[in-house]
Amino acid sequence: MQKLFYILSVSIILSINAEPDLDLSLPELGDRVSGVVSNDQEKIIGNEFLKQVYSQAPLISDPLIQEYSELLVYRLSEYSQVKDRNFNVLLIDDNSLNAFAAPGGVIGINGGLFLNAQNEGQFASVITHELAHLSQRHFARNILNSQDNNIASILVMVSAVAAAVATNNPTAFMAGPAFLQQQSLRYSRLFEREADRVGFNNLINAEYDPSSMGEMFEQMAKLRRLAGDKIPEFLLTHPISSSRVTDAFNAADQVETPFNTKNSLNYEFIRGRLQIRYEDIPLNSVRKMKGLLEKDPYSNENRYALSLAYKISGQHKEALKIINSLIIENPKNLILVNTKAEILLDEGKSEDALEVVNIFLNISPKNYPLSVLKAKILAYDKKLFAAEELIRDQLLRRNNDPYLWLYLSEVQRDSKNVIGYHQSRAEYYLLLGQYEDALNQLQFALKLTESNFQVSESIMTKINSTRKSIKGLRGQ
Structure with a gap:
């Protein structure tokens, strides 16, 4: 696929014969x-x-x-x-x-x-x-x-x-x-x-x-x-x-440099995570990862991936055994901690999962993955208002994240916060450029806020802004 202009394919055309002191500034084009x-x-x-x-x-x-x-x-x-x-x-x-x-x-x-x-x-x-x-x-x-x-x-x-x-x-x-x-x-x-x-x-x-x-x-x-x-x-x-x-x-x-960094532990874990995500037959992933580990028993990537493979196949004990061994070697790694809590939650041990997450949120407050996972744990335990507050706190820093708005709307739906549900869905649709859908959600919310002037005024402001965007698209 030709990605037009500089929306380019990663298949880079390399022609690096330049000296290390290459001038990297933008060509002089004035204004x-x-x-x-x-x-x-x-x-x-x-x-x-x-x-x-x-x-x-x-x-x-x-x-x-x-x-x-x-x-x-x-x-x-x-x-x-x-x-x-x-x-x-x-x-x-x-x-x-x-x-x-x-x-x-x-x-x-x-x-x-x-x-x-x-x-x-x-x-x-x-x-x-x-x-x-x-x-x-x-x-x-x-x-x-x-x-x-x-x-x-x-x-x-x-x-x-x-x-x-x-x-x-x-x-x-x-x-x-x-x-x-x-x-x-x-x-x-x-x-x-x-x-x-x-x-x-x-x-x-x-x-x-x-x-x-x-x-x-x-x-x-x-x-x-x-x-x-x-x-x-x-x-x-x-x-x-x-x-x-x-x-x-x-x-x-031609480059004289003392640096030779090629890899990081986190890259290995993320790559292992995606290996499992794209496995054609997920239930076969345990056998596949075991085979890879036999060839390279010290591969952190494959050890981590095998743990995830055990998780999706319901073998939580085996999954935790591998993750715990990796955590012993890397006790402060947030990816491993997050994954351990995911396995515990998947096993239905929400209290244990919450304990793991809270320990590391004290070390890394407001961490994005840990906060979202904590919200999921709380939602699992039907503590929906607390889960909503955590997602809202993340949205203060990630207001343009459609995934967070969508998840917030799901939590609000489950907690019977119907007005909040429609407002969050509207924000989700706005980020997708689906203004008509957003407008419908806002109008649903407005009908439910007749007795709350402050909330209805805020929704009306968003409705007027959305209508303006729709008119702009129509060339009006």
């Missing part, structure tokens, strides 16, 4: 770029893109995977040239290898990227490449080079691209303007090379092994060989040649 598409307009475009993807794409709603991805993106951004670091990290529930960047600080990651990147260094090489697209403002520069810089045409393009990303349909983008396709073909190689150079240098600055990017290319080349006649679309449009792999390693050899 021409911002004159065509300002930073504020990129934010608007990015928000529209988010709504389209939220409403169409299957997303991974796993707080552990989400937090890991966000923390890594933010950490890598510290070594990038991105000025506005208010990112929205999307996790696409698709086991194919892909990642993309979109205007306004949107970073998209397929679940399959974790499966194909063998270590965190390889994974990070992809993310630094995508961050380079943002820092170099490739979207705005591509518009500058096009013949159509009308904002309406751009938004049509964004919708088409979002549809392609959401549906994994390589023809979906054809709905966009013709200039879009022409410009993406004409300029993508130039911008890819620039993103390669910038991303490579930032990878080094983040203290990862310089060979990580070359290793990622080897993984892509291997995938191409194994694909046979069914070559993935991103490898068709961005082929990985042996010379490109060689160039990547040659560039790494």
Whole structure:
């Protein structure tokens, strides 16, 4: 699938022959770029893109995977040239290898990227490449080079691209303007090379092994060989040649650095978590993970994955045995603690699960995955109002998280908080850009608040704002 402009496939075209002291600043274009598409307009475009993807794409709603991805993106951004670091990290529930960047600080990651990147260094090489697209403002520069810089045409393009990303349909983008396709073909190689150079240098600055990017290319080349006649679309449009792999390693050899970080424990656990998620036959995962552990008995990734395999097959005792052994080795690891509590809850031992979570929430107050899990434990014990308060507290920091709004509405429904249920559903639909559905929910809520002026006034304000958005979409 061609991800238009710099919404690009993770199959990066590498051409790293640059010296370590490469100038990574944006080319001197004066005010021409911002004159065509300002930073504020990129934010608007990015928000529209988010709504389209939220409403169409299957997303991974796993707080552990989400937090890991966000923390890594933010950490890598510290070594990038991105000025506005208010990112929205999307996790696409698709086991194919892909990642993309979109205007306004949107970073998209397929679940399959974790499966194909063998270590965190390889994974990070992809993310630094995508961050380079943002820092170099490739979207705005591509518009500058096009013949159509009308904002309406751009938004049509964004919708088409979002549809392609959401549906994994390589023809979906054809709905966009013709200039879009022409410009993406004409300029993508130039911008890819620039993103390669910038991303490579930032990878080094983040203290990862310089060979990580070359290793990622080897993984892509291997995938191409194994694909046979069914070559993935991103490898068709961005082929990985042996010379490109060689160039990547040659560039790494030229870097004199003491840093050789390739992996992290948390990456191994998250990768193991996704291995189980994408197992074709979940009940066969125990046998599969046992086989992998026989080959590498010290693999933290496979040990963790086997624990999850035992959990989904109902073998909680075996699952806890492995998790406890991992916790003994890594007593402060929040992923392991969170997973132990998940297993206990799945077994019906909610009190034990709550005790585990509370101990570590005292150490890491307001931690996102632990807080959501605690809310689930409380909901399991029918302590619904306490669960609602925990989710609301998380929404103070994650107000644009549709998963949290949806979960809050479910808790409110179970607690018979009908007004809150409709309000939360409305917020969920607003994030998806489904304004009519949001308006319906708000009107339901308003009918129930006739005797509460303060609440009804707040709902009316939201209704008026939603109606304004609907009129804007209709061009009124």
